[in-house]
Amino acid sequence: MNQIRIGIYGYGNLGRGVECAAMHSDDISLRAVFTRRDPSSLKLMNPSVPVVSSDEVAAWKDEIDVMIICGGSATDLPVMTPKLSQMFCVVDSFDTHANIPDHFAAVDQAAKQGEQLALISCGWDPGLFSLARIMGECILPQGKTWTFWGKGVSQGHSDAIRHIPGVAEACQYTIPCDEVLDAVRSNDCRDFTSQQMHTRECFVVLEPDADADVVRNQIVTMPNYFAGYHTIVHFISQEEFDREHRAFPHGGTVIRNGSSGKDLENHAAIEYSLKLDSNPEFTASVLVAYARAVHRMHKRNRCGCISVFDVAPADLSPRSPEDLRAHLL
Amino acid sequence: MNQIRIGIYGYGNLGRGVECAAMHSDDISLRAVFTRRDPSSLKLMNPSVPVVSSDEVAAWKDEIDVMIICGGSATDLPVMTPKLSQMFCVVDSFDTHANIPDHFAAVDQAAKQGEQLALISCGWDPGLFSLARIMGECILPQGKTWTFWGKGVSQGHSDAIRHIPGVAEACQYTIPCDEVLDAVRSNDCRDFTSQQMHTRECFVVLEPDADADVVRNQIVTMPNYFAGYHTIVHFISQEEFDREHRAFPHGGTVIRNGSSGKDLENHAAIEYSLKLDSNPEFTASVLVAYARAVHRMHKRNRCGCISVFDVAPADLSPRSPEDLRAHLL
Numbered sequence: 001m002n003q004i005r006i007g008i009y010g011y012g013n014l015g016r017g018v019e020c021a022a023m024h025s026d027d028i029s030l031r032a033v034f035t036r037r038d039p040s041s042l043k044l045m046n047p048s049v050p051v052v053s054s055d056e057v058a059a060w061k062d063e064i065d066v067m068i069i070c071g072g073s074a075t076d077l078p079v080m081t082p083k084l085s086q087m088f089c090v091v092d093s094f095d096t097h098a099n100i101p102d103h104f105a106a107v108d109q110a111a112k113q114g115e116q117l118a119l120i121s122c123g124w125d126p127g128l129f130s131l132a133r134i135m136g137e138c139i140l141p142q143g144k145t146w147t148f149w150g151k152g153v154s155q156g157h158s159d160a161i162r163h164i165p166g167v168a169e170a171c172q173y174t175i176p177c178d179e180v181l182d183a184v185r186s187n188d189c190r191d192f193t194s195q196q197m198h199t200r201e202c203f204v205v206l207e208p209d210a211d212a213d214v215v216r217n218q219i220v221t222m223p224n225y226f227a228g229y230h231t232i233v234h235f236i237s238q239e240e241f242d243r244e245h246r247a248f249p250h251g252g253t254v255i256r257n258g259s260s261g262k263d264l265e266n267h268a269a270i271e272y273s274l275k276l277d278s279n280p281e282f283t284a285s286v287l288v289a290y291a292r293a294v295h296r297m298h299k300r301n302r303c304g305c306i307s308v309f310d311v312a313p314a315d316l317s318p319r320s321p322e323d324l325r326a327h328l329l
Numbered sequence: 330m331n332q333i334r335i336g337i338y339g340y341g342n343l344g345r346g347v348e349c350a351a352m353h354s355d356d357i358s359l360r361a362v363f364t365r366r367d368p369s370s371l372k373l374m375n376p377s378v379p380v381v382s383s384d385e386v387a388a389w390k391d392e393i394d395v396m397i398i399c400g401g402s403a404t405d406l407p408v409m410t411p412k413l414s415q416m417f418c419v420v421d422s423f424d425t426h427a428n429i430p431d432h433f434a435a436v437d438q439a440a441k442q443g444e445q446l447a448l449i450s451c452g453w454d455p456g457l458f459s460l461a462r463i464m465g466e467c468i469l470p471q472g473k474t475w476t477f478w479g480k481g482v483s484q485g486h487s488d489a490i491r492h493i494p495g496v497a498e499a500c501q502y503t504i505p506c507d508e509v510l511d512a513v514r515s516n517d518c519r520d521f522t523s524q525q526m527h528t529r530e531c532f533v534v535l536e537p538d539a540d541a542d543v544v545r546n547q548i549v550t551m552p553n554y555f556a557g558y559h560t561i562v563h564f565i566s567q568e569e570f571d572r573e574h575r576a577f578p579h580g581g582t583v584i585r586n587g588s589s590g591k592d593l594e595n596h597a598a599i600e601y602s603l604k605l606d607s608n609p610e611f612t613a614s615v616l617v618a619y620a621r622a623v624h625r626m627h628k629r630n631r632c633g634c635i636s637v638f639d640v641a642p643a644d645l646s647p648r649s650p651e652d653l654r655a656h657l658l
Contacts, residue, residue, distance in 0.1 A: 020591050024471050045591050101655050121658055128464070128599075130658045131642055135457070137657070138618040138645040139611075142353050260610035262349050262374050268611045269604040270457075276597045281589035282468075285597075289467040309643040309653055313460055316467040317638075324638055326430050328466065329450055329459045 003029040010070035017284025086114035108305035117298040132254035132272035140258025150174035152250025166210025171245040250279035332358040339399035346613025415443035437634035446627040461583035461601035469587025479503035481579025495539025500574040579608035
């Protein structure tokens with residue numbers, strides 16, 4: 001089998017997830033991991049894969065078919081993805097929804113200049129949930145879509161709590177509200193706010209002298225993150241935290257309620273849901289499948305920036321079109 | 330807006346569903362309905378749409394952008410789709426899974442000859458459920474997929490009962506077995522047969538002199554259709570039948586259980602489900618969305634036969650790529 005040679009740029013939880021996903025895909029071969037840290041400080045799962053300083057990435061231009069960029073959306077990806085897409089076909093998981101148009105424009109220009117293909121905002125939201133939203137709207141144009149997140153750990157919210165003085169460690173679970181989920185499943189088509197749709201449950205380890213009431217108050221009143229939400233705060237020991245809250249579960253549900261028939265008299269519901277033990281490993285699995293598609297589309301001379309909306313499902317599969325039609329259609 | 334001009338070839342439940350779906354899509358215009366029956370015998374919902382004899386279809390070559398073929402898979406589509414795809418871009422809902430490769434080959438040849446684009450086996454299974462299966466496998470290559478059908482009316486099974494002597498009318502509901510559904514949702518990865526996964530509930534109106542025990546026995550022992558299944562047979566009056574069993578609800582669930590992590594130690598589940606008041610209207614809604622994609626792909630010079638696996642989601646939407654990225658990604 002002609003393997004697709006991928007590189008991992010950035011080796012945190014997501015990068016490790018990509019290493020795992022590549023390991024379990026026969027047609028994908030991990031060629032190198034690139035890091036801004038001292039390469040000798042990284043321990044890969046597969047020690048035969050070279051770890052390379054990010055300064056030397058240009059020398060690997062002909063060795064990597066698709067670079068999977070595993071950086072953060074706040075400051076890393078807006079710089080890394082345009083830069084790398086001048087040299088490599090790339091996939092990133094840029095997830096700041098409001099800034100997607102700007103990121104797309106910057107990457108599109110760079111990738112076209114380098115005659116590369118770049119797929120941005122891949123993963124499950126944006127990513128698979130975006131597909132559920134577009135498909136729901138296209139098939140049932142008369143209708144409404146809801147996205148519920150959780151139950152799962154939100155890194156952004158956990159980080160926000162960690163920045164409060166007196167907090168030693170914190171983990172925040174986003175939990176969909178069962179009553180609203182049931183209402184939407186029963187075709188209740190009211191507008192629900194994110195605050196009505198989700199509860200936020202926080203597990204916090206305090207520093208020795210911290211005042212629990214002060215910390216709790218700072219959490220529940222934090223604008224954008226917690227204010228307006230039903231927020232539950234538990235103070236726990238470091239031991240309990242380490243035992244119970246070190247994993248990264250996540251998931252969620254996209255529901256489309258729509259209508260069919262002459263007078264829209266018939267209801268139709270489409271529901272898509274994910275339940276993940278490991279958010280970064282699952283996100284990485286999505287990135288690897290889309291790296292396969294990027295490689296194929298680039299071989300067909302596609303350049304510039306694309307999103308999951310532009311990829312035909314057949315390009316995600318290592319199986320032949322004949323095989324897919326015979327067994328999965 | 331530049332509307333896409335569609336034709337409907339065959340005006341049964343599915344054809345009527347396409348008429349409804351076209352009515353509710355601003356960028357789709359129904360140009361004509363073609364029928365093998367006497368055109369004057371058809372009553373469309375929109376009386377200003379011409380009804381044309383199928384014999385005259387060739388004269389409409391330049392008037393129709395995409396023909397949606399609404400025939401049966403057993404005898405209609407294997408003839409109609411290759412024939413029409415020499416003249417028109419077409420979409421059909423061919424659903425005899427075992428014969429898809431042959432149908433594809435015949436349609437591919439005809440469509441290439443006519444420089445048209447034909448999308449076969451569209452709807453929800455094959456169709457949207459096929460997408461759920463391929464996506465599940467591509468993203469979680471280490472895993473297993475289950476397809477549950479129902480609760481809903483199976484036309485094939487209802488027809489099979491109607492052919493039994495002594496049966497005046499019949500309706501068969503395929504019902505997923507809750508215990509197996511719960512087991513799969515709990516990551517029980519055993520092989521389950523279709524018989525274990527589904528119950529078959531039949532509502533039968535007998536002819537005046539029929540023997541209920543004989544009819545029941547013929548149903549429950551019918552090979553392929555009922556033998557081996559948990560089958561429940563109710564004998565009811567024509568009045569009850571007309572009141573309770575004239576609709577076409579359907580739906581189902583595709584579940585992918587997979588694993589991630591170095592040693593596949595983490596579980597990930599993807600679930601896709603449909604709950605439809607009207608199976609033919611929903612199927613028609615899928616056909617209309619894919620007709621939009623076929624028209625666009627053909628304008629980009631794509632010819633031959635394709636399936637839902639070959640269509641990028643953006644092509645299904647009337648919205649611009651920029652709009653989609655800004656609002657749905």
